[in-house]
Amino acid sequence: MRYIIIGAGAVGGVVGGRLAGGGCEVVLVARGAQYAALRDGGLRLRVPDGEFTHRLPVVDGPAGLGTLRADDALVLAVKTQDTQAALDAWGPAPVAGGGTAAGRLPLLCAQNGVEGQRMALRTFRHVYGVCVWLPATFVEPGVVSAAGSPLTGILHLGRYPRGTDETVRLIADDLEKARFEAPVVPDLSRWQYAKLLANLANAVEAVTGPVEGEAALEFVERVRAEGTAVLDAAGIAYTSPEEQRARRGDKVTLVPLANAPRGGGSSWQSLVRGTGTVEADYLNGEIALLGRLHGVPTPLNELLQHLANTFARERREAGSMPLSELVRLADEAEAAVAE
Incomplete structure (x- = not known):
């Protein structure tokens, strides 16, 4: 599974960096100064076990990837006020073998609050929620940090509006290998x-x-x-x-x-x-x-x-x-x- 991190800031950057460090294929999506810094110098991830520079593919939108892959998972990590613009950009993106991202690919809403996933469900068929317990910082372009130890964070996962499935369990397995605890729960909204x-x-x-x-x-x-x-x-x-x-x-x-x-x-x-x-x-x-x-x-x-x-x-x-x-x-x- 390839993870496309839409919004490579504090949460998105840390999750993307940790997944990459755990052996997963990761693409970062950013804009402005953050896009330029990631493109030119890579993602600098500061965590208790050291500072790591991950030189990952970086795009500023779906056009930078062309046709998406059938094994792509989209991780929406923008602030909620930026959600609709991201959905509008990525939903229509074509997927290899036919169809669009909105119809075929899993979308994980790794955001604060509860509204982003509800917005996503209007256009995306396969929406998953994430309860993000991840103290992370992003104030300098290209640099993100997470001070949590021994785990970087706890990310409860589930389908939205309820339930679980094999896809979310596979994603949880990847997160568990990347220094997160990732409980899969059918009642995610309580968290x-x-x-x-x-x-x-x-x-x-x-x-x-x-x-x-x-x-x-x-x-x-x-x-x-x-x-x-x-x-x-x-x-x-x-x-x-x-x-x-x-x-x-x-x-x-x-x-x-x-x-x-x-x-x-x-x-x-x-x-x-x-x-x-x-x-x-x-x-x-x-x-x-x-x-x-x-x-x-x-x-x-x-x-x-x-x-x-x-x-x-x-x-x-x-x-x-x-x-x-x-x-x-x-x-x-x-x-x-x-x-």
């Missing part, structure tokens, strides 16, 4: 919604910096409690913290990496790179959407969605808002709802 609750803090981190200290942790708990109330009202199941800890144990322990400090998660990294967009609409915004559908107020997540988008659009410095200011705005938002 993804639990991860969504964890990712609600991404906007806090992007706006105010690392979530450290009692005040920051208390605020994040308020945000997640709002999310939990929404999921409960919607009747959406999610794994408990106890079940998550039992699965993870100490399998992915962060190890300091030389020349690769981890300053923040995916939203923080988007602001640092100045991309102009952030995925808050599909994290905090998912909670806001469900809250409106089920009659649950979500003032904190709506505020974070707005602030994160404003920071991205205006290219504000990541972490530049004092936590005290964020808490003040949040208190005002909650008070306005209560009136």
Whole structure:
């Protein structure tokens, strides 16, 4: 099986590099400065066991590959806000023997949130979800890092919307050989919604910096409690913290990496790179959407969605808002709802 990594950033770059290191055939898809860096210097992967340079085929779209192979697997690792453009580009791509990628090839959505795979199912016949537990960093073109040890990450896999099959089990086998744990589960959404609750803090981190200290942790708990109330009202199941800890144990322990400090998660990294967009609409915004559908107020997540988008659009410095200011705005938002 050949893996085409659509979006060779933090998650895509690490997964692609690890798969290549495990002996799999990998093609990277990137754009702009990242495409140029990967093309000219290869993918530099920094992990606890060293720094590896993988010189892999790099394209900026399906035209760079021509006709796709019948044994190709597409790994969609772009941010959710970039999903539709990727689907539009890769769905119609021809496959050897006839048909298109959308009709014939497996598409794995290795993304935060839950919306990307739903978007994919409108055009792709064989969609698989991935619950990504992979602390990874991408702030410099051509360089990605992952500090997890002894495993690089845990990637729960399953068909979308439910079930398993032989294809996903073969993919899991390749990931297991590449320093990941890859449980194949029929109820993947339970893990993804639990991860969504964890990712609600991404906007806090992007706006105010690392979530450290009692005040920051208390605020994040308020945000997640709002999310939990929404999921409960919607009747959406999610794994408990106890079940998550039992699965993870100490399998992915962060190890300091030389020349690769981890300053923040995916939203923080988007602001640092100045991309102009952030995925808050599909994290905090998912909670806001469900809250409106089920009659649950979500003032904190709506505020974070707005602030994160404003920071991205205006290219504000990541972490530049004092936590005290964020808490003040949040208190005002909650008070306005209560009136």
